[in-house]
Amino acid sequence: MSFKTGACIAAALLLAACASPTHRAPVEDRNVAGGRVPAAVANGVTAPADPAKPPPPGIENAGKPGYYSVKPGDTLIRVGLETGQNWRDIMRWNNLDNPNVLEVGQVLRVVPLAADPAGVSTRPVAVARVESRPLDIKPGTAASAPAAAASEPAVTPTPAAPPPPPVQGKESDEDVNWMWPAAGSVIAGFDEARNKGLGISGKAGDPVYAAADGRVVYAGSGLRGYGNLVIVKHNNNYLTAYAHNQTLLVKEDQTVRRGQKIAEMGSTDTDRVKLHFEIRRQGKPVDPAKYLPPR
Numbered sequence: 001m002s003f004k005t006g007a008c009i010a011a012a013l014l015l016a017a018c019a020s021p022t023h024r025a026p027v028e029d030r031n032v033a034g035g036r037v038p039a040a041v042a043n044g045v046t047a048p049a050d051p052a053k054p055p056p057p058g059i060e061n062a063g064k065p066g067y068y069s070v071k072p073g074d075t076l077i078r079v080g081l082e083t084g085q086n087w088r089d090i091m092r093w094n095n096l097d098n099p100n101v102l103e104v105g106q107v108l109r110v111v112p113l114a115a116d117p118a119g120v121s122t123r124p125v126a127v128a129r130v131e132s133r134p135l136d137i138k139p140g141t142a143a144s145a146p147a148a149a150a151s152e153p154a155v156t157p158t159p160a161a162p163p164p165p166p167v168q169g170k171e172s173d174e175d176v177n178w179m180w181p182a183a184g185s186v187i188a189g190f191d192e193a194r195n196k197g198l199g200i201s202g203k204a205g206d207p208v209y210a211a212a213d214g215r216v217v218y219a220g221s222g223l224r225g226y227g228n229l230v231i232v233k234h235n236n237n238y239l240t241a242y243a244h245n246q247t248l249l250v251k252e253d254q255t256v257r258r259g260q261k262i263a264e265m266g267s268t269d270t271d272r273v274k275l276h277f278e279i280r281r282q283g284k285p286v287d288p289a290k291y292l293p294p295r
Contacts, residue, residue, distance in 0.1 A: 199276055
């Protein structure tokens, strides 16, 4: 082969190599987990929300007094605790078929159907009293409702029960004869942001007492973070919660007396044996130490 012929062959091979790249352009590799990425996603476009989806039930009442907007994680039991109502009443007022099905953003009525929602949270407390609040009542003695209470209309439509009625007249809604629900010492104080009640020490099986006369509106373990829980409604304003129990000794709709044993202390849904005790006024947690008698 002559030198001239060899040079021509080398030049031809060099031109062929330049015309055939060994690496493909990266834009051709669009597969993700074996599937091709849709064009809209590849271009950074997200699909819009389904415009056909209807708005949450009751949305027209959002923000109005006497209504509650469901948040993520809410259950009907929690809504009752947060609003100071019986969860069964809330279910009835909103014509709910299944108490376990709530939609985030759904707006629930949390006042009786016969009540004016705008006046529930701002109802004034009577300042004129015929008698002063009793300060020294022996433990176990039931507080009696004033005679005027019989003529007052019931605000919460709970079933009729033997005395004492859990829903009393407006003049007695602040007159609750409180007692300590357990004998142990306080191991955790009230903090509205982190601890909505008191932590009271004890041993497994120690008695837990109703802090005042009332009616059981919940007894079960359906509220996360509370374990075996009892909720007692005392009147229009107040309810109490008793959490982490080992055993529950009462049932829903049962009337209880101040000092009645309603549970046994335990450690359900917590790291040690204790009673978590809350007092809520119109659903808002308040410091029980300001209501309970001094020890």
